[in-house]
Amino acid sequence: MRQNTLFEQHFWKDSNRSLDYYLQNMNGYQAAQKVLKEMNPDQVIEEVKKGNLRGRGGAGFPMGMKWGFIPKASEKPKYLVCNADESEPGTCKDRQIMRYTPHLLIEGLIIGSFAIGCKHSYIYIRGEYVNEAKLLNAAIEEAYEKGYLGKNILGSGFDLDITVHRGAGAYICGEETGLLNSLEGKRGEPRVKPPFPAVSGAFGCPTAVNNVESIANVPHLIRMGGDAFAQLGKIDKSGGTRLISLSGHVKKPGVYEIQAGSVTLRQIIEDIGGGIINDKKLKAVIPGGSSSPILTADEIDVVYDVEPLMKVGTMMGSAAIMVIHEDTDLVKLLLRITKFYAHESCGQCTPCREGCHWMESILHKILHGEAKPTDLDLLVDVAQNIGGKTLCALGDAAAGPVISFVKKFRPEFESYIKGQKRYA
Amino acid sequence: MPKCTIDGKEVEFKPGENLITVAKRAGVEIPVFCYHPGLSVVAQCRMCYVEIEKMPKLQTACSTNAAEGMVVKTQSDPVVKGRAGTMEFLLLNHPLDCPICDKAGECDLQDNSFGHGSANMRHTEERRTYVDVDMGPVIEKNMNRCIHCTRCIRFGEEVAGIHEMVAIQRGNNIDITTIDGNPLQTEYAGNYADICPTGSLTLRDFRFRKRAWMLKKTSTICEGCSKGCNMEIQHEGNVIYRCVPRENLEINKYWMCDEGRMNYHYTQDEKRILNPRSGATFIGWEDAIQTLKDQINEKPLTVLVGSDLTQQELENILEYTKNYHKGSSVYHFGTEGVFTSAQDLPVDKILKMKSKTSNLNGAEKLGIKSVQEMKSASDVVLVFAGGRANVQSVTKKLEGKKLIGIGVYSLNEAESFSMVLPSLSFTEKDGTIFNHQGIEQKLKRAIQPKNTIKAISEILMLTANKKVKVGAN
Numbered sequence: 040m041r042q043n044t045l046f047e048q049h050f051w052k053d054s055n056r057s058l059d060y061y062l063q064n065m066n067g068y069q070a071a072q073k074v075l076k077e078m079n080p081d082q083v084i085e086e087v088k089k090g091n092l093r094g095r096g097g098a099g100f101p102m103g104m105k106w107g108f109i110p111k112a113s114e115k116p117k118y119l120v121c122n123a124d125e126s127e128p129g130t131c132k133d134r135q136i137m138r139y140t141p142h143l144l145i146e147g148l149i150i151g152s153f154a155i156g157c158k159h160s161y162i163y164i165r166g167e168y169v170n171e172a173k174l175l176n177a178a179i180e181e182a183y184e185k186g187y188l189g190k191n192i193l194g195s196g197f198d199l200d201i202t203v204h205r206g207a208g209a210y211i212c213g214e215e216t217g218l219l220n221s222l223e224g225k226r227g228e229p230r231v232k233p234p235f236p237a238v239s240g241a242f243g244c245p246t247a248v249n250n251v252e253s254i255a256n257v258p259h260l261i262r263m264g265g266d267a268f269a270q271l272g273k274i275d276k277s278g279g280t281r282l283i284s285l286s287g288h289v290k291k292p293g294v295y296e297i298q299a300g301s302v303t304l305r306q307i308i309e310d311i312g313g314g315i316i317n318d319k320k321l322k323a324v325i326p327g328g329s330s331s332p333i334l335t336a337d338e339i340d341v342v343y344d345v346e347p348l349m350k351v352g353t354m355m356g357s358a359a360i361m362v363i364h365e366d367t368d369l370v371k372l373l374l375r376i377t378k379f380y381a382h383e384s385c386g387q388c389t390p391c392r393e394g395c396h397w398m399e400s401i402l403h404k405i406l407h408g409e410a411k412p413t414d415l416d417l418l419v420d421v422a423q424n425i426g427g428k429t430l431c432a433l434g435d436a437a438a439g440p441v442i443s444f445v446k447k448f449r450p451e452f453e454s455y456i457k458g459q460k461r462y463a
Numbered sequence: 464m465p466k467c468t469i470d471g472k473e474v475e476f477k478p479g480e481n482l483i484t485v486a487k488r489a490g491v492e493i494p495v496f497c498y499h500p501g502l503s504v505v506a507q508c509r510m511c512y513v514e515i516e517k518m519p520k521l522q523t524a525c526s527t528n529a530a531e532g533m534v535v536k537t538q539s540d541p542v543v544k545g546r547a548g549t550m551e552f553l554l555l556n557h558p559l560d561c562p563i564c565d566k567a568g569e570c571d572l573q574d575n576s577f578g579h580g581s582a583n584m585r586h587t588e589e590r591r592t593y594v595d596v597d598m599g600p601v602i603e604k605n606m607n608r609c610i611h612c613t614r615c616i617r618f619g620e621e622v623a624g625i626h627e628m629v630a631i632q633r634g635n636n637i638d639i640t641t642i643d644g645n646p647l648q649t650e651y652a653g654n655y656a657d658i659c660p661t662g663s664l665t666l667r668d669f670r671f672r673k674r675a676w677m678l679k680k681t682s683t684i685c686e687g688c689s690k691g692c693n694m695e696i697q698h699e700g701n702v703i704y705r706c707v708p709r710e711n712l713e714i715n716k717y718w719m720c721d722e723g724r725m726n727y728h729y730t731q732d733e734k735r736i737l738n739p740r741s742g743a744t745f746i747g748w749e750d751a752i753q754t755l756k757d758q759i760n761e762k763p764l765t766v767l768v769g770s771d772l773t774q775q776e777l778e779n780i781l782e783y784t785k786n787y788h789k790g791s792s793v794y795h796f797g798t799e800g801v802f803t804s805a806q807d808l809p810v811d812k813i814l815k816m817k818s819k820t821s822n823l824n825g826a827e828k829l830g831i832k833s834v835q836e837m838k839s840a841s842d843v844v845l846v847f848a849g850g851r852a853n854v855q856s857v858t859k860k861l862e863g864k865k866l867i868g869i870g871v872y873s874l875n876e877a878e879s880f881s882m883v884l885p886s887l888s889f890t891e892k893d894g895t896i897f898n899h900q901g902i903e904q905k906l907k908r909a910i911q912p913k914n915t916i917k918a919i920s921e922i923l924m925l926t927a928n929k930k931v932k933v934g935a936n
């Protein structure tokens with residue numbers, strides 16, 4: 040099921056991150072060579088569209104389409120910005136790419152920049168990734184030395200610089216417009232859309248923001264061709280492979296690669312993750328980062344990809360799967376998740392600023408036996424007044440777990456309210 | 464013109480107009496907090512939800528431009544619930560101290576709460592409180608009342624050209640304050656109080672002086688400089704409590720400067736001369752007019768007129784001197800160093816002009832020469848001024864002459880005058896002025912003048928009469 044992976048086979052060995060390894064074992068920079076010498080930007084975008092490469096940052100937006108939105112005739116410079124903020128709880132796949140295959144990301148940025156007409160690309164990396172920022176900078180330096188970056192790359196006449204910009208530790212700077220504000224040195228607050236970044240992004244110029252994994256897939260896609268890449272995916276509209284961050288109560292947590300749509304959530308947990316630790320019973324799964332609505336143990340026979348998960352009322356998000364066994368207190372867990380979003384809310388829009396904190400307070404009361412019976416419905420109502428009403432999707436991210444936890448595990452909350460269960 | 468439908472009504476719109484503007488034209492008011500027509504759109508408060516056909520989620524009207532064929536609902540159940548949700552969120556931490564808040568009565572939070580909120584409070588947790596910073600002499604901060612709409616931050620950056628208001632912290636702890644807690648620096652700080660939709664930023668000058676709903680409002684023009692910002696005098700019981708800008712997109716948009724806003728104070732100052740005076744003694748009007756007649760006789764005179772007077776006043780003075788003092792010369796004065804409208808340049812990129820009087824343009828239109836061209840003066844000089852013109856700048860040129868002041872003077876200004884005949888300030892009269900662009904605008908009387916002062920026209924008429932007879936006012 041997971042042989043000949045595009046990424047995974049190169050993980051976990053420090054020496055793999057060198058340019059030499061990349062050139063010798065990963066057909067390094069051949070895709071860039073092909074693009075710069077043989078293709079025009081439109082052809083590149085066409086190829087990416089053919090490959091059904093969906094964004095890996097959370098929304099699963101088709102990448103070729105996003106690049107196609109960048110206006111061709113623009114007086115202004117254009118930017119390709121790589122989102123390496125990776126802060127959705129449970130997610131740690133981009134880190135693997137930056138640690139072990141940084142040149143894939145650089146090559147992807149070269150190809151993407153060529154496709155949209157960018158001459159200066161930025162990698163916005165979360166502040167906590169100190170080491171990864173160093174590794175990226177070292178790889179970028181190597182690439183400059185060998186003429187893969189800078190002026191006249193590989194004699195093609197195409198120029199590109201890459202700058203690594205470190206964030207200061209805010210989840211909201213992973214939201215693409217919050218990221219752009221932060222990149223510009225402003226407060227990390229999402230911007231109202233429209234205008235979309237494709238029209239007015241970094242420094243007011245047309246910009247495409249893409250996740251690390253999305254970009255790192257591009258060299259693979261170009262090398263094997265869009266059609267072959269699309270066929271790696273075993274489901275409509277999703278090409279290539281997906282890196283999943285599997286955590287929680289599984290025997291073998293880790294970052295794994297699967298062909299898109301090739302397995303169900305159950306297979307991931309049982310076959311890849313080796314089942315539940317101590318052979319406990321499965322209770323629930325958070326399938327796509329902490330913001331995705333929770334699934335019960337009965338709901339995991341679903342193909343693990345964007346659309347099937349959407350159909351069961353949750354989402355694939357950043358493909359971070361958190362497995363939860365029977366001994367877990369979901370009230371505590373939900374409070375922990377809610378606390379995170381309340382803490383990370385940028386505070387500019389009303390429902391998120393006020394509501395996330397209120398949800399946290401109500402959950403705190405429930406957990407500590409101080410809640411009234413009506414508080415549970417109040418909690419859900421507050422969540423509904425946040426969900427779909429905020430300026431950016433953080434509000435939805437905070438509301439989704441609350442609504443789904445209470446809907447699916449209501450008795451657990453009620454037992455605290457009724458005093459049958461006490462906080463320990 | 465393209466059309467869209469709002470609450471079943473078809474409305475035309477100009478491309479680029481947002482739904483707030485278009486709805487207003489259809490007679491539909493969409494409640495807002497963060498949106499202000501003079502500032503950028505941020506869609507942060509989430510009050511202006513509307514439902515748009517074919518869109519799954521509620522949209523914010525402020526950030527949505529009207530489009531051909533768009534069908535918008537502003538009263539549907541999801542919209543009503545959405546607004547109620549936002550209102551509830553905004554009041555979670557609000558102190559609800561309307562009874563002691565200066566904003567009450569003209570507060571968007573109060574109005575929108577009444578219109579779209581609920582009287583019940585489901586939140587029982589402790590409220591968030593803040594420590595306030597000292598924002599300097601113009602504005603009083605009360606952060607507990609703030610709803611984080613960021614209008615103030617945007618006003619500073621986008622209009623006043625200064626980044627002094629900021630948001631610090633984040634999420635539920637977000638604080639709207641000044642950089643490093645410094646006092647405000649802009650000379651346009653009063654606007655912060657106008658645009659703040661709550662009582663979080665209030666005008667110190669107005670603090671605890673009057674409930675907003677008791678104020679009567681008179682639309683007039685600021686006389687602070689030649690910009691001619693449109694403003695409203697707000698008064699009650701013949702006392703002015705404050706002045707606020709009025710929208711005029713051609714001139715001042717929505718704003719005015721602090722100097723103009725506070726300018727009215729001198730008209731109510733105890734140092735203002737409100738009785739005819741000869742030297743340091745008060746005299747009756749009959750004596751005053753008789754003395755004036757005796758001193759000026761029918762001789763040619765040097766007459767100085769402030770460029771703070773209205774067109775009508777200037778015309779009266781010109782006519783009077785032409786008819787009764789043949790061979791007189793009339794000069795205008797106002798601001799030192801600004802003698803012609805060519806010298807009247809903007810002080811900044813916002814509103815203020817160099818000319819500190821409002822009608823330099825009008826004086827020039829009447830062919831009055833600048834005081835700079837005055838080579839010599841008659842023994843008795845008549846000085847007419849409306850209160851803003853810089854009197855000291857001309858009296859110091861006229862040492863040794865007998866100066867008679869007619870108009871609005873303070874005790875200090877009148878020190879070198881042998882006589883003062885008090886007249887009406889800009890708040891007490893109607894009249895026309897021309898701003899620096901040549902736009903004609905009207906002053907309106909807001910305050911009933913004291914019966915001890917007289918209009919310039921009346922003073923001149925009494926002086927022209929053969930027999931001095933002053934009737935009761």
Ligand SMILES: Cc1cc2nc3c(=O)[nH]c(=O)nc-3n(C[C@H](O)[C@H](O)[C@H](O)COP(=O)(O)O)c2cc1C
Pocket residue numbers: 093094095096097098099100102105122123124125126127210211212213214215216248249250251253254431432433436
């Ligand atoms: C609150 C929030 C946090 C986000 N954090 C991240 C992140 O850490 N990394 C990321 O790649 N995308 C993140 N996203 C998604 C981005 O906004 C954006 O959709 C993504 O970078 C687009 O890249 P893609 O099209 O390649 O997926 C976040 C979105 C939201 C609303």
Ligand code: SF4
Pocket residue numbers: 211228229383384385386387388389391392429430431432433434435
């Ligand atoms: S939803 Fe939350 S994080 Fe997003 S803009 Fe609003 S306050 Fe900021």
Ligand code: SF4
Pocket residue numbers: 608609610611612613614615616639658659660661663664
């Ligand atoms: S102080 Fe007033 S204008 Fe500024 S953010 Fe708060 S409510 Fe808005």
Ligand code: FES
Pocket residue numbers: 494495496497498505506507508509510511512523524525526
């Ligand atoms: S007025 Fe539209 S969101 Fe504030």
